[in-house]
Amino acid sequence: IVLTQSPATLSLSPGERATLSCRASQSVSTYLAWYQQKPGQAPRLLIYDASNRATGIPPRFIGSGSGTDFTLTISSLETEDFAVYYCQQRSDWPPYTFGPGTQLEIK
Amino acid sequence: QVQLQQSGPGLVKPSQTLSLTCNVSGDSVSSGSYYWNWIRQPAGRGLEWIGRIYTLGNTNYNPSLESRVTISLDRSKNQFSLKLTSVTAADTAVYYCASQDTRLVYFDYWGQGTLVTVSS
Numbered sequence: 001i002v003l004t005q006s007p008a009t010l011s012l013s014p015g016e017r018a019t020l021s022c023r024a025s026q027s028v029s030t031y032l033a034w035y036q037q038k039p040g041q042a043p044r045l046l047i048y049d050a051s052n053r054a055t056g057i058p059p060r061f062i063g064s065g066s067g068t069d070f071t072l073t074i075s076s077l078e079t080e081d082f083a084v085y086y087c088q089q090r091s092d093w094p095p096y097t098f099g100p101g102t103q104l105e106i107k
Numbered sequence: 108q109v110q111l112q113q114s115g116p117g118l119v120k121p122s123q124t125l126s127l128t129c130n131v132s133g134d135s136v137s138s139g140s141y142y143w144n145w146i147r148q149p150a151g152r153g154l155e156w157i158g159r160i161y162t163l164g165n166t167n168y169n170p171s172l173e174s175r176v177t178i179s180l181d182r183s184k185n186q187f188s189l190k191l192t193s194v195t196a197a198d199t200a201v202y203y204c205a206s207q208d209t210r211l212v213y214f215d216y217w218g219q220g221t222l223v224t225v226s227s
Contacts, residue, residue, distance in 0.1 A: 033213045042203055042217035043154065054215065086154060090212050095169040098154040 001025050001092050003099035005085075011107040018074040020102045022087035027067045031091040034063055034072045037101075038083045046085075047072065074104075082106050109133040109141065111204050111218035119198075119225050125191040129204030129218055136180050136187055137162050142207040143187045144214065145178060147200040155200075159207065160187055194225045 002025040012018055022032065030050035035043035045054045047063035050070060060081075062073040074081055087099040115127035127145070134140055145157040158168035160178045168176050177190045191198060204218040 035214070042205075042220055043214070044217075045213055045215050048211050048213045054213075088154075088213070094156075094158075094167050095171070096156040098156070100153045 001028060001089050001097055003087055003089060003097055005087060005099040005102045007102060008100070009103045009105060011105050012077055013107045014077050014079055016077050018072075018077055018081070018104060020072040020074075020085050020104070022065075022070040022072070022099050024068045024070075024089060024091075026092070028089040028091035030066050031089055032063075032065070032070050033088045033090070034061075035086045035088065035098075036081075036083045037086065043086060077104075079106070109206050109216040111206065111216055113202070113204055113218040113221045115221055115223070117222055117224060119194055119223060120227050121195055121225055122193055125189070125194050125198065125202075125223055125225075127189045127202055127204070127221055127223070128186050129188070130184070130186045131206075132185070134206075135182075136185055137182050140209060142209060142212070143178075143180070144205045144207060145189045146203045146205055146214070147198075148203070148220075149200040157189065157191075157202075196225050199223065199225045 004023050006021045032050050034047040037043040051063045060075040064071050084101045086101045110132045112130045119125045139162045142159045144159040160166045175192045180187050201220045203220050205214040206216045
């Protein structure tokens, strides 16, 4: 399953709302996760099964969607949220696949 | 809470074998609570799942790498390992070990990453 993410780069200011998209080449039901990666760090699990926040993830991170179209919304950006975001599916494997990422940068 | 600590060489010659180890603390590799994975990331690029192993030693691999990959468990040392044979420059990447809770089956804990460069 191929995952595509849009936009490739998103430039926003702190306090603004971010909307990141992930589209699957075929239905993955709700078997989709979102990860955040900062420079020099390993990815961190944010959202699993499309809409469930992982342990310790603040409520401003909201996942939605099912089938082939998914969205990660960050309701009000904090400075620590500027990073790269990846989606990942576990519906049809092997292999588990990741999207190419969205770079969220400070405007 | 699971903690993963990676070790292994950062430089491998072409055609040789890449070997990395991930030491697990906070749980036993034999507990059955987690799958144990390897994932890699070429510089400036996205993430590629390499494969995983479970407590009984059963493995699953990415079909694109399966002919060259072996993942194994060492229960006495509470660690798991990756071997990738016949490496080329295309295998240059940051390699991560990661766990998957067997209930959620997503990558919840990660090692610190090891940059492996394939060069003579």
